[in-house]
Amino acid sequence: MERPETGRGTTTAATPTWFATWWPMVLVGMVMLVHAVALVPELATDVPTRNDSMFHLLMVRGASDALAAGSNPLDFWIPQLELGFPQFLYYQHLPHLLLALVHRACFGIVSVETLFHGFRYLLLVGMPLTVLWSMRRMGFSLVASAIGGAASMLFVADNRMGLEYNSYVSRGYGLFSQLVAIHLTFITLATLTVTLREGRGYAAAALSLAALVLSHLLFGVIIAVLSVLLWLLGDHPRTWGPRLVRLAVVGMVAGVLASYMLIPFVLSSKAWLSTMPWVKLSGTPSWRVTEQTLSGGMYDLGRLPVLTFLVAAGVVAAAISRDARSRFAAVGLLVCVALYLVRPDATVLGRLLPAHNGFVSYRFLSAIGVLSVLVMGLGADALWRLMARVPTLRGTTGAVVGLLAFGLLLTPALVERWGYYRDQRDVVEESRAALAAAPGLAEVLARVEATSGGRVYAGPVTTRSCPMRVGPGLCVSDLLNARGVSTVGNPMQGLALSSGLIKEIPAGNPAMYDLFDVRTVVIGSDRVVPSFLQPVLKAGDYALYAVPTSGVAQYVGVNARRATNRQDTLYFAHDAWVRAGGAASHLVTRWDYRVPLAPHVPRALCPGNPRTVREEVTSQSVMVDVGCAAPSGDTLAVALKMSYHPQWEVTVDGAAVQPYMVSPGFLAVDVAPGAHRIAARYRAHPAKLPLLLLGLVVVVAVALLKDRMDAPAQWWLRRVA
Known part of the structure; x- marks a missing residue:
């Protein structure tokens, strides 16, 4: 029998085609393309949002202004937040600082808004690539990694601030720091897996862990829990010792890198970071949330349970295989579900953590999402292996069938997500048209910006209502916040001790205006106002009044x-x-x-x-x-x-x-x-710069000693042997 030719450009029967090997990447590309088109409204810079994106945008702008003014960008005062607050002293800020550095490097050619929304867009569209790379580094198959990456964009729940994109888009909560943290959580799990398993990549693991902590402090606690599970479940118990040594080395290096924020935070947060005492949490389980979680409501609420099916398949596959990856994914998911459902907000555990009440119950929902993605990958891989057993479903034919099968499986989720983003596009267009058509609004806003001193009041604002609405989803106060104007109304974050006091100013009480140094009032032009308000401008539907105060x-x-x-x-x-x-x-x-x-x-x-x-x-x-x-x-x-x-x-x-x-x-x-x-x-905290310099020295030392970083673990291995 003659051997077939294997010349250049010829495919043999034993050599699979590119498509037969890489078809999962085609599926990922298709899902990303759908989202890349659907999420274009997130790039809008002329229509502000009513969610946390505004707060994060103020942080980026404040850091850029601090750099321009020669102030310390690691710790500065932001007067627009509540009655003023040193946000960078207490709040994770690495993404904001990096965007501010890029803005200064661009010499103002690109606006802060363009950089911020563009970066958000890339994070949203690029989530599958982060997941795919991370899962591959952790040892998952290409099918598992690709389907897990595609599924990471398709969660839908009851707006509970988890992995679903409702948490990040303009129509949702705008959780910018959490969006960055989700990416870094996957990357940190991947780099930690490599370091614990192979004793290499210390620098990558420490840098990604430090970046995660500096991007979201509460996710630092989450990754600490997941790191312990990686240590316990990642390999044979005989290797626990050296793996623990490696984990400790990574943790110490990351701790030094993040110390410029962690140490000042710990020293001052207990006193000056608000625990929101006006918010009372029961600390008891919610049976409705429990039922919704266990029934798949955290993946496919209101649609066909396609992701729930993948999770169930993954749990079964993990129980059968019991390899290190499966153990970590399945057991980690169960642990995170338990921590989320028992809600230990008011327990001893909650009081020991450096965060306000409610942290555990809310944030471990995101951990459920991260581990669920890994489990979904396991389920997809198990289904593909079952399909591949059919002799006719091999090579290119099997790849086509696999692409069609998983594409059809994810179609209900894609259709639902497309409809959700289509509504967001309509809201943006309606808001843009309303802003252009609002009689007198642009003139009033321009006059407010030209006014110096004091704060502006545009009526009481809550997350659901405001007295002057523009279009379907904007308030005049949102437009003022977008322009960097200091306002009095609903606090953006509630981190300052007195932030809960700034709610509503009684219209007929001039002393309250004076108390909060409110010198400008924006109100409907048809409204009757108290006599102490001095008219400045009436334009269309809006009026501007000045308030005499005693000053700052x-x-x-x-x-x-x-x-x-x-x-x-x-x-x-x-x-x-x-x-x-x-x-x-x-x-x-x-x-x-x-x-x-x-x-x-x-x-x-x-x-x-x-x-x-x-x-x-x-x-x-x-x-x-x-x-x-x-x-x-x-x-x-x-x-x-x-x-x-x-x-x-x-x-x-x-x-x-x-x-x-x-x-x-x-x-x-x-x-x-x-x-x-x-x-x-x-004045910035005096420990900030010295600790930052110490971290930079440690980075250089780790780079120089990268070949010796595993010496303690190797010593342990020799001792055990």
Whole structure:
């Protein structure tokens, strides 16, 4: 029998065609193409969103402005958040910082909005590639990795902030940090698997783990749980020792790399990061959520249970094979489901974690999604192996059948997702048309931007309603936030201690406007307004009014002094002070928060409640000239209408003074009668830069010692042998 020719360009019977081997990649490409078209509305920069994307956009813009101004981009004040807050001190910010660096490197040619939404779009469309690469590195087959990647874009649940794209798109929650964290979770699992199994790739594992922590602190806790499972389930128990050593080395290196954020966060978050005491959580299981989870409602809510079928097939396949990958995927999924369903928010475990209540129940839903993707891959691979046993379903024929079979299986999910994104496209178009047609809106917004000083009030805002809606899904306050205007209304994140106080300002109470330094009001032109509002502009359906206030600084009388270590005590005391009319009396309580109570020395109220003489306000500093003709020998108090934080440094006439907190959480200092210049400046945490430099030194050291990083584990192996 003659041997067939195997010359260049000739395919033999024993050599599978490209399509026979790589058909799963074709399926991934098709799913990505559908999403690439459907998600084009996410690139819109002229239509703001009402979700967390606005908050993240402010962070990127603030970091870019800090770089331009020569401030420390690792820790700076963002005045637009609540009454001002040092967001980067407490909130994961690596993606925002990187985008800000790119923006500065582009010299402003590309707008912050374009960079931000473009990066979001790439993350959304590119999710399957991250999953595919990660699963392949973990040892999954190409079929498992490709189907898992395709399925990662198709989750649909009850808007519970999990892996479903409802969590990230403009129509959903806009969880930008979580979107980055999902990518990094898959990458970190892949790099950790390689390091624990083979003792190489320490630098990649440590860098990806540090990047994950710096992109989402709560996912750092999730990956810690999953890392323990990788260690326990990834190989034979005889290798637990060296694998534990490798995990410890990776963890220590990653900890040093992320220390510039972690250490300042731990030192100050317990006191100054709000635990949202106005939100009460039961800490008990929800049987409705449990039923929905176990019935597949976390994958295919309201449609054919195609992903649920893949999960079930994967669990069966894992039980049969019991290899390391299957054990980790299946057991990890069960552990994450248990942590999500038991809801230990109010338990000892929840109180030990450096996060506010509710973290475990919400965030482990994303972990369920990550592990479910791995299990779906196992299920798809098992189904493909069953199909491949049929003699006629081999080679190109089998590849065509496989592509058609899995394509048809995922079609209901693709159709449902296409409809969801089509609705988003319609919302964007309707909002764009409404913005263009809104009589007078552009003129009013332009005048607001040209107005300097104070905050703007456009009515009470909640996540569901607002008094002035533009189109199907926008409020005037959203348009103001998009322009970087400091507003008073619904807090974006609620991380500042007093953020829950900023809800609604009573229309007929000028003292409340003065309290929060609201100098501009946007309202419907047909509305009747109180007499103290001064008309500035009426254009079409909108009107602009000015409010006379005492300025960014105000003399107050200190009639009491209290101490507490509890955030709930502090918050509800501030809330009671506001409700009791404290804004009109200008009499405040001095608070010794997290420090021992000192003797109280009353501060008299300045006669006449004078206005600020002159003020210069930037994002990082406040300078005011004040004056009070009080009797000689008296000591007065001046409050600055922004959130108190211990990293504010204040001088009076050039001499450093010690600021303190007064109701309702403002910064205050003592002054003598007469004219004074008060200068306050936010200073970054002193440990930030030194710890960042230490991390860079460690990166260099790991790069130089990469061939010796596994020495401790090898020593353990020799000792055991």
